[in-house]
Amino acid sequence: MNHTLKIAASVAVLAASSAMAGQISGKIKLNGEAPPAKEITPIKGDKFCGALHTKPVMTRTYVVGADKGLANVAVYIKAGLPAGKTYSAPASKPLVDQVGCVYEPLVTAAMVGQTVDIKNSDPFMHNVNCQAKVNKGFNFAQTTQGQVNPRVFDKAELAVKLICNVHPWMAGYVHVFDHPFFAVSDKDGNFTISGDLPDGKYTVEANHIKAGVVSGEVEVKGGKATVNLELAVK
Amino acid sequence: MEAPVPISRSPSPWLFRYATLVALATLGLVCIGGLVTSKGVGMAVPDWPTSFGYGMFALPLSMWMTGGVFHEHTHRVWASGVGLLVVFLTRWTAGHASRKPLAWVGLIEVLGGLGLMGVNPLWKGEAHFLLGIGGVVLAAAAVGFRNAPAPVLSVRLAWAAFALVQLQGSLGGLRVVLDSWAIGGTTGGVVFGMIHGCLGQVFLVLVACLALSLSRWYPTWGRERSEVPGARWVFLGTALVFGQLLLGLWMRHQHAGLAIPDLPLAYGQWWPRTDAESLLRYASRREGVDVITALQVHMHMLHRINAVLALCSIVLAFRASRAHSRGHPLRRLGTAWLHLVTVQFGLGLLTVLTDRAADIATAHVAVGSLTLVAGCWFCWSVGAHRVHRRGPVTDIVSPSLPHTVPVR
Numbered sequence: 310m311n312h313t314l315k316i317a318a319s320v321a322v323l324a325a326s327s328a329m330a331g332q333i334s335g336k337i338k339l340n341g342e343a344p345p346a347k348e349i350t351p352i353k354g355d356k357f358c359g360a361l362h363t364k365p366v367m368t369r370t371y372v373v374g375a376d377k378g379l380a381n382v383a384v385y386i387k388a389g390l391p392a393g394k395t396y397s398a399p400a401s402k403p404l405v406d407q408v409g410c411v412y413e414p415l416v417t418a419a420m421v422g423q424t425v426d427i428k429n430s431d432p433f434m435h436n437v438n439c440q441a442k443v444n445k446g447f448n449f450a451q452t453t454q455g456q457v458n459p460r461v462f463d464k465a466e467l468a469v470k471l472i473c474n475v476h477p478w479m480a481g482y483v484h485v486f487d488h489p490f491f492a493v494s495d496k497d498g499n500f501t502i503s504g505d506l507p508d509g510k511y512t513v514e515a516n517h518i519k520a521g522v523v524s525g526e527v528e529v530k531g532g533k534a535t536v537n538l539e540l541a542v543k
Numbered sequence: 544m545e546a547p548v549p550i551s552r553s554p555s556p557w558l559f560r561y562a563t564l565v566a567l568a569t570l571g572l573v574c575i576g577g578l579v580t581s582k583g584v585g586m587a588v589p590d591w592p593t594s595f596g597y598g599m600f601a602l603p604l605s606m607w608m609t610g611g612v613f614h615e616h617t618h619r620v621w622a623s624g625v626g627l628l629v630v631f632l633t634r635w636t637a638g639h640a641s642r643k644p645l646a647w648v649g650l651i652e653v654l655g656g657l658g659l660m661g662v663n664p665l666w667k668g669e670a671h672f673l674l675g676i677g678g679v680v681l682a683a684a685a686v687g688f689r690n691a692p693a694p695v696l697s698v699r700l701a702w703a704a705f706a707l708v709q710l711q712g713s714l715g716g717l718r719v720v721l722d723s724w725a726i727g728g729t730t731g732g733v734v735f736g737m738i739h740g741c742l743g744q745v746f747l748v749l750v751a752c753l754a755l756s757l758s759r760w761y762p763t764w765g766r767e768r769s770e771v772p773g774a775r776w777v778f779l780g781t782a783l784v785f786g787q788l789l790l791g792l793w794m795r796h797q798h799a800g801l802a803i804p805d806l807p808l809a810y811g812q813w814w815p816r817t818d819a820e821s822l823l824r825y826a827s828r829r830e831g832v833d834v835i836t837a838l839q840v841h842m843h844m845l846h847r848i849n850a851v852l853a854l855c856s857i858v859l860a861f862r863a864s865r866a867h868s869r870g871h872p873l874r875r876l877g878t879a880w881l882h883l884v885t886v887q888f889g890l891g892l893l894t895v896l897t898d899r900a901a902d903i904a905t906a907h908v909a910v911g912s913l914t915l916v917a918g919c920w921f922c923w924s925v926g927a928h929r930v931h932r933r934g935p936v937t938d939i940v941s942p943s944l945p946h947t948v949p950v951r
Contacts, residue, residue, distance in 0.1 A: 344830075347830060355610060357609065357610070358610075368830060370830065370831075370832065433609055434595075434606060434609055434612070436586065436587055436588075436589055438586050438589070438722075439723075440723075441723075445723070446722070446723030446730075447723065448586055448589040448722060448723065449589055450588075450589055450595050452595060452606070474583060474584045474585065474586040474587035474611050474615075475584070475587045475609055475610035475611045475612055476610045476611065477582055477583040477584055477611060518832040519832045542827075543823060543826070543827040
């Protein structure tokens, strides 16, 4: 009898949570012709970094995929969330890796209080110099291969820049939000924001490190909505 | 009774050579420091005075030779070498009498280091820095050679260099330690980096003037009763060069060197527009993602205009210096100054045209420093002439000084 009650309760919780779960998906497109990527020549000139690559390493200012989809765009809910509601940070840990003397991924997103793992996968040292403007900056060395240093950002801030001064062409970006409704577009510009998102009207904003910001209105009905946004080449 | 120590009226040629070595080492330090900023590797070593937790001279070679660590750590080690040279230059220039003040300074620094370590073990690095320089100063004080002091002016310059080199070292450390501190809308790294860069130029001028004051030529410079034509252009030119270095320093630390990428016009205009739309358009021409601000554009334009003004002033100073007889020091200096500023002007153009290539930008800093040194020497020598025209030279060695003084 007790066992049956537990199962029933679990089913009820699951049903309730699925009813609360919402999802906004869509695509970010680039309007205009992106300037061609250029080779990061200092990588070739560095005997350690150069040895890790057989092909030229190119800049990733604009990464455009199928149907002009734009990668590395942070997409997030800008307005419409219940006022005063606070959210707890997810237990997952986004990874910012340094591989072959470039940051991988170029753009990461995390929530305030969420642990971000910063890793050095290269067989030589890097330093991670965080040039935050709202959060507290930091600068530490990662001298051994595989070294992981967890860091937590305690304030919302867009495009926190991470650089390596040992290899000054290296830069990565972390967007920090005070809610969990965000995503980063994939190589074809697709994104999905999901979570405990009630039905309603929202403003969704897309932020690209070079093309800037664009926003759009969307209404989540029955837990789903689609929004496509377009950024112009700048 | 102790033996008297003679007052040196003409310093040892070896002291002059040593001072010249220190000046050249300082120029080298300015070059490496410039390279660190040009390459953006100032924070490649996140800690100070240790490097990745290692002592200054104990960093493994494999780490030293990695990317930007090479430039930053070399700058630190080279700076330590210059500090060492300056401390012993002070001891040599100020003579036997300098032992006592050196011993006091060294002792205070060593005690300060020990005190820091006792107050907070986390300040071990800073404590080691104080212990290190204090130890070097005490070592200089321990040199018992009973040498005579150089002329008063040289001694004063040597003590100024002694103070400045320690201040400069500390500022370099603060630039690293306080890098992420917010100071007036910018960061500690930018503020202390600019002060450190500016003081580096002043220090180079100081050491170069010390070397000049110890040379065999300097005492004769003010002796010739000649007119000093074009003195105002010399002073104006030097002031403009110094202003130019300050503008350049600001641009380097605020990344404004390429705020305007074309020459001789700026974005095709005499003075570029700085409304929001134009600034966005300028930024879109860049490969990177950094924005361009109106202040960056205006400072870049000021740097260009000031460059032309400095060049004109130096050309006029050069023309005036041609009035001197062939072989006259001022005539030679005028020629050298013109050559330097011409090369500097060309390097400025190349800096823009090569998209601020690090080696070109660093050469621009180095030749700029030399142009300032030449200007200061010129001002000094012109000043000496002007003093001499009003009366006898009194600033080098006072004839009224006794030839010997007892050493206590």
